[in-house]
Amino acid sequence: MHITLTELRYLIALDKERHFGRAAKRAFVSQPTLSVAVKKLEGELGVTVFERNRGEARVTPIGRRIIEQAYRILGEVSALETVAEQGRDELKGALRLGVIYTVGPYLLPHLIPALRESTPDMPLIIEENFTGALTQQLRNNELDAVIVAMPYDVGGFSTWPLYDESFVVVMPQTHRWAHRDEIDANELAEEDLLLLGPGHCFRDQVLALCEDCRDRERERQPHSGSSLETIRHMVASGLGVTVLPRSSIPGLSEESRLLETRPFAGDAPMRRIAIAWRKSFPRPRAITALHDAVMQCDPSGVTLLPEEVAVNVDDDTFAESF
Numbered sequence: 428m429h430i431t432l433t434e435l436r437y438l439i440a441l442d443k444e445r446h447f448g449r450a451a452k453r454a455f456v457s458q459p460t461l462s463v464a465v466k467k468l469e470g471e472l473g474v475t476v477f478e479r480n481r482g483e484a485r486v487t488p489i490g491r492r493i494i495e496q497a498y499r500i501l502g503e504v505s506a507l508e509t510v511a512e513q514g515r516d517e518l519k520g521a522l523r524l525g526v527i528y529t530v531g532p533y534l535l536p537h538l539i540p541a542l543r544e545s546t547p548d549m550p551l552i553i554e555e556n557f558t559g560a561l562t563q564q565l566r567n568n569e570l571d572a573v574i575v576a577m578p579y580d581v582g583g584f585s586t587w588p589l590y591d592e593s594f595v596v597v598m599p600q601t602h603r604w605a606h607r608d609e610i611d612a613n614e615l616a617e618e619d620l621l622l623l624g625p626g627h628c629f630r631d632q633v634l635a636l637c638e639d640c641r642d643r644e645r646e647r648q649p650h651s652g653s654s655l656e657t658i659r660h661m662v663a664s665g666l667g668v669t670v671l672p673r674s675s676i677p678g679l680s681e682e683s684r685l686l687e688t689r690p691f692a693g694d695a696p697m698r699r700i701a702i703a704w705r706k707s708f709p710r711p712r713a714i715t716a717l718h719d720a721v722m723q724c725d726p727s728g729v730t731l732l733p734e735e736v737a738v739n740v741d742d743d744t745f746a747e748s749f
Contacts, residue, residue, distance in 0.1 A: 586701045
């Protein structure tokens with residue numbers, strides 16, 4: 428049996444696209460080349476990995492197991508290549524960074540210049556996505572590190588908290604709460620609360636602020652947005668109120684004159700943002716450089732965590748690797 432790494436890469440491209448034409452474009456080859464390679468691989472294995480139907484591909488049950496193994500094999504190969512290449516200089520070569528949607532637009536404009544200055548030979552390849560998708564990509568060695576919201580307890584990963592940021596209530600300037608200094612979280616259930624769509628961890632954090640919010644959310648099926656910016660625009664148009672992380676507030680543009688922001692009464696709800704990476708990642712200095720660059724950014728409205736409380740791992744892997 429002779430299986431090449433190129434054939435495995437074609438297999439994964441087809442798994443991602445589920446269409447031979449799109450998979451070929453993803454792999455930068457012609458469709459016949461990819462089709463022949465996948466067919467040859469199936470012949471070597473003696474099983475059908477994909478069912479075909481007019482260019483589309485559907486994974487068979489045994490094919491799913493084979494593809495999962497292909498991910499693992501290519502991950503190990505990538506780790507081997509990284510060890511060889513980056514062993515000479517851990518800060519040279521691209522760093523594949525995943526960031527959740529509610530952090531990327533507000534942190535990356537500060538982070539990229541800071542990292543460019545401190546590590547000019549380590550450009551970022553950036554992926555914005557949901558926490559679950561980023562976790563899977565990190566596990567599959569498609570990403571080197573991710574920036575996510577805590578808690579984030581995933582086996583085989585280490586985390587390094589970066590900063591805390593509080594939440595604020597955002598409302599139209601003409602809203603009845605505009606004359607008040609602070610808002611009680613339980614009052615959110617009385618309003619048309621605009622939320623991110625399902626899959627966003629920030630949506631769940633907002634719904635957890637008051638006991639009645641989740642029940643009312645099921646009853647009303649309120650308007651939702653795909654991004655915090657979209658929700659902010661809907662609030663400015665008078666559709667309801669929302670909750671935003673502090674880091675997103677300084678980005679308010681011309682529409683800011685249509686909006687009012689207020690803190691929560693009592694202890695402000697907040698979230699903790701952290702870096703996570705595989706414990707086996709062979710470039711620990713790159714993680715340190717990423718952490719230090721965030722510390723230089725000082726995103727507006729957040730509280731950077733001091734060095735002595737920054738490391739939060741469940742074993743000694745972090746300490747041993749530095």
